Amino acid sequence: GPLPRNRKRTVSAVLSGSLPAASDSRLSVVWTYAAPGGGAKMTQVTAVSADIVLHNAFVVTMDGALTVLRDGAIAVVGDRIAAVGPSADVLGAFPGAAQTLNLAGRILLPGFVNTHVHTSQQLARGIADDVDLMTWLHGRIWPYESHMTEEDSYASTLLCGIELIRSGVTCFAEAGGQYVSEMARAVELLGLRACLTKSTMDCGDGLPPNWSSCSTDDCIQSQKDLYEKHHNTADGRIRIWFGLRQIMNATDRLLLETRDAAQELNTGIHMHIAEIPYENQLVMRMKKIDHGTVTYLEKIDFLRNNLLAAHSVWLNESEISHFSNAGVKVSHCPASAMRMLGFAPIREMLDSGVCVSLGTDGAPSNNRMSIGGSDCRESI
Structure with missing residues (x-):
């Protein structure tokens, strides 16, 4: 995709x-x-x-x-x-x-493409510094995001888009928020191109009360509805993709039905994958496999060439081969990775033919949205 x-x-x-x-x-x-x-x-x-x-x-x-x-x-x-x-x-x-x-x-030069952005997090710059990822998610970001209103999402997307434009970005891939219609409204006004997704989760720890009631059926149908409403709007500048927050908050049914729905609609999937060692350890323990997220996604035949895998830090050699064979694309976010996640095997991915792009992640991960800024250059 x-x-x-x-x-x-x-x-x-x-x-x-x-x-x-x-x-x-x-x-x-x-x-x-x-x-x-x-x-x-x-x-x-x-x-x-x-x-x-x-x-x-x-x-x-x-x-x-x-x-x-x-x-x-x-x-x-x-x-x-x-x-x-x-x-x-x-x-x-x-x-x-x-x-x-x-x-x-x-x-x-041609406009940059930022392949991993959280527009809904723009207003949260600085609220989650100096904490590990699970505290960052469960204690800071998800409580913040779950209390956002539609107007908050619209304002946050406008502010994020302005910062993206200032750094030369003309197209971005949204990693997943709750109010996609408000994102689309802001993107249309800004004149950017964007792949927008709704963040979906149907199980797991850390979910705020107003998110934990979302069923698998709700997750799938809401994304189909958003595709019908917004895909290819704004003179073709807006595309709707399917979003999966992470494997720790997704049932197998959500994974596989998302795979099938996206394939049927010929659109993409944006998912955080293999961000931290704990994620791989949890998957190994729960799924009874010898490594982590990518090994399991390969086992259930989830990997496709329309998958944009964000971060993908903790992969072994065979998992890099799985990505290459399936045509999976990777969004590497060096600044946020250096803050919380670790060193991704970028050279090994490139040598194996994996398409690797650059993203900034959200403002609380990076404290800036400049894809060409000194933070990205120094981290690389």
Whole structure:
């Protein structure tokens, strides 16, 4: 399950303003950019004007050749990036641009994708510092989250989204909250792309009273309803995935029915997996297996290529192979991992062909939502 793509390829340098909506008749032929042998080539285009030309930038194209233009430019027409190339060429092609911005050597690159975010936790920054994960969950975060209102969720998502945008993120994967409709309302206003999930749990310790009454049927049906209501809304920017908080709070029935429902709807699953040694130890004891969460998920045939496994710190060699064989994707959150979880075997995963992405986790785990911040760089 890939993260959603929009026709508009937003870049971080233009996040402070909104791009004009939908198709634009001013652009009759879209520019194409190619870099055979590292060179730049632009094909002919007929366009009256561009809405904005950003030039004199260090442009990271992320094309097949990973071309970088040291004095590059892009032109935006309507909701499309219409040209990418050397500044002189792009400026010459769009002399009548409505706005021209000299970036003075700043870096211009496609928007980041943050693959593990808790929007509902933005208002809880700093409430769970210096505690272990189980205390963090049972004593701090879940009591906080369980008392949130719909309006709290909306405000929290807005604040989280603003911080994400400021750090260059244009798409994120929500790890699971309670009020997905309010998340969707905020995401639509912010202009971001997002994979939104509801956090589901149907058993286990630590659940607040108003969560412990949620049955397996309720967990599954509520997510199907959210998919029906919000999937592919906001001009295709919002996707609804299924969410499982963690194996310690999920019955086998919830795991397997979530697997089947997500597969039937061709959508993703977001789940915290193998975060701490205690999790693996509990699974080994309760499920009578020789290792932990991933070993058990493989045993019950849960692993699929639409699964985004958050953290995945405590995996052994065979479990990394299980991920690779099933096509499971991993969200690595280095800053929060260094605070509470431990060192994930990232090099081993990459060597085994596992797709590993970066996430920030929630504000109480990280105290910042900058995916490119010094905390992530230092932890890596």
